[in-house]
Amino acid sequence: MNSRSGTGYTGVPPWIYAIAAAGALFVLLPLVAMVAKVNWPQFIPLITSESSVTALGLSLRTSAASTALCIILGIPLALVLARSPFPGQRLLRAFVLLPLVLPPVVGGIALLYTFGRQGLLGKSLEVAGIQIAFSTTAVVLAQTFVALPFLVVSLEGALRTAGNRYELVAATLGARPTTVLRRVTVPLVLPGLASGAVLSFARSLGEFGATLTFAGSLEGVTRTLPLEIYLQRETDADAAVALSLVLVAVAVAVVGLSYGRRNAGARVEVQP
Amino acid sequence: MSITRKNVGTFLAAGTLAASLVGCASGAPGTAASSGTAASSGTASSTRTLTREITVFAAASLKATFTKLASDFEAKNPGTKVKLNFAGSSDLVTQITQGAPADVFASADTKNMTRLSDAKLVDGNATNFATNVLEIAVPPGNPASIASFADLGKPGVKVVVCAPQVPCGSAAETIETATGTTLKPVSEESSVTDVLGKVTSQEADAGLVYVTDISNAGDKVKGVPFPESDKAVNTYPIATVGASKNKELAQAFIGMVTSSEGKKVLNDAGFGTP
């Protein structure tokens, strides 16, 4: 992995580098093309317009909320999937991971029929005076729906890698299961949990289809940055490009953070 | 990654390959490459001449009517083929600007047609062939008992409209100004489809869409016409695209759309005559 030290022989055939370079370009070129399209003199006014700032703020707030919701729901899910075998476990995993492969708009439709006014739960919620449709809550639900699998997958992986030997030792030392979870399990998988949370945040930030279908689009309430970009694109291509660049910058920062954390985590785990 | 002297060659070769791939792709719709005027390739045009084929880019709201008109046209002119591409008008303008192979462009508003002609991509002048007005769409039971445009402003009514940035939204805004009724929409969607979706799923009590959208949606929504809709009449222009390699056939198709036969098809779907 590290060619700076040692002999430098990697065993990778030279032609692999050519294809790898093509692959990297395939991802990088569209970004470069977008940056090239940015109307730089107008960039700052475009991204600091009231609607843009409102959309970015809403995106950050809702993504933080849905990440918190992912952590609350995802830790128990990952634990159940990783630790206690039960009939139907594979099926449960398949369903939990479904939003990963589902078109987000399908997720939005499903949420609509669950939490919408005429939905499975929505009717009872409406009786209780809770209205989810067209609210910021709906945005958070849509984002959580699509982001939850990211947290569950990376946490379940971390739990399986960590194994349960430390937990068994903790139990024989007299720690109750809840104590074991709090003082041993969670700290051990913290790097995995952190990178899962970061991925969930990134996914929430980019959520578009489910939000558009389920939550609607109203400035300051449900119009997140991706929806704002989609709308700006109708009239003001320059604004759309500028905002896209902001979203890319936030995403790059978030993924970079995740990568750094993961490496730090890997270093901590290299000992018996 | 360490690159040896020998590898540099491979690396550069790969770069060139990738660059040429991207170059090929720049003619396709939706790519971000800047070569906006890149015309369709020669091979494509020669096949088109042989088979007398044209491609029509039309606004999404024309889907039902233009599908019918295209098949009527093919029936009347044996050996011709009309390919259709429906999308939002501004998307279509972007695609044509980026070099997408279109022969005819039918826009849902004059603004987008102007964008295209400003880019010198229209052949001759555009012809207005249809009009469309807004109508209130409500769920079948009309739960909020909407009967007029003013009813939309009542407190507690969940109204969904298009965002002002899109044509149906600017039309709604025009009517608001003209009537002095201020709407407090729960959502400003970016397309008519999204507004209709909120109404058919009964999330919203009412939505403002075009009258043609309501007739397309069947019995999933009910239309509530209102007289103030004539304050914002939307005009649909059609034109031959400058880069067309088959302008004759394109003109023939436009002639069909603007003929009395074409008007009947459009009127049946709820469009008005300009």
Next chain:
Amino acid sequence: MSFEVRTRLDARDFDMSLSLGPSETVAVLGPNGAGKSTLLGVISGLLRPDSGRAQIGGRQLFDLDGGNHRWSAPHLRGTALLAQEALLFPHLSVLENVAFGPRSKGASKAAARETARLWLTEVGALHLESRKPAELSGGQAQRVAVARALAAEPELLLLDEPMSALDIHAAPLLRRVLKRVLAGRSAIIVTHDVLDAYMLADRVVVVENGRISEEGPTRQVLERPRSHFAAGLAGLNLVSGMITEQGITTPDGQFFAGQHDPGWSPAPGQEGVAAFPPSAVSVFLGDVHGSPRNSFPVTIRDLEPHGDQIRVRAAGSGTGERGTLSADITPAASADLGLVPGMNVRFVVKSALVSIYPA
């Protein structure tokens, strides 16, 4: 405090019962896969058997007999487990690791740390208290693990081959620490090392195929083994058969002359074993002149250095169902005789060094 367990696990063909007196340390010896770790798993509550019951000082750990389903969770049992690997919690300092048990039992942070320092002192690791587990050597980590287990104040300490992952320099120190802390404490130690049994255990239990094959005071089991496994650990040849006035006769008719305990004589047809060290066996080529007693043909299986001797392992028709006998000879003798595996030779056992006793 006394401890008792009786348990069966059908899926692993495991059936054992074991009891410990107050402050008694028992060593569990046995080949790999014999069920030693299963026993510890059942006692600590990490494995659920099909039936059986266990109690510790009158407190029930589990009772799965006669339709009962009483099963207490591991954290309620008071049986700390020390494994081959130290398994110190990597994210906690040494001090916090040792304080983990007391904290889990509700002690305040300060009190738990005080207890932890006490036990770290006991194992000679107080100077390591602020380190992280990754900064410890294997021996240091295992000593800290001992302190952590003891700080939990277990009524019964379970040790699963605690020395096996340590290098030969670290093991003696840990063995001395264990010798000190196990005094006056109930413990079960699973081990492969006869030295652990001698130094740490009052009693030895030999486990084979999921069953206890032999048990008794350490010295007795290792000096007069009745199982082939114990004999192997003790470095003795073991032959079983019927005891006679002069020695022992194996089931296939081979007679071994040997010594009974003074003043003891066998009952007719009594089952017994003959044990003798490899040094009591000589190797000859061809026929032997002179005393024909305890002389029988064998085929050499392998030769390997053993201290400054060569250990010759061989099998013959009269060497019992378990296979091989060993002879220790000098390298010079081995070279003179030209011994190689597969060669037919004759083993002669000095009857004065053969102990015969009932099985």
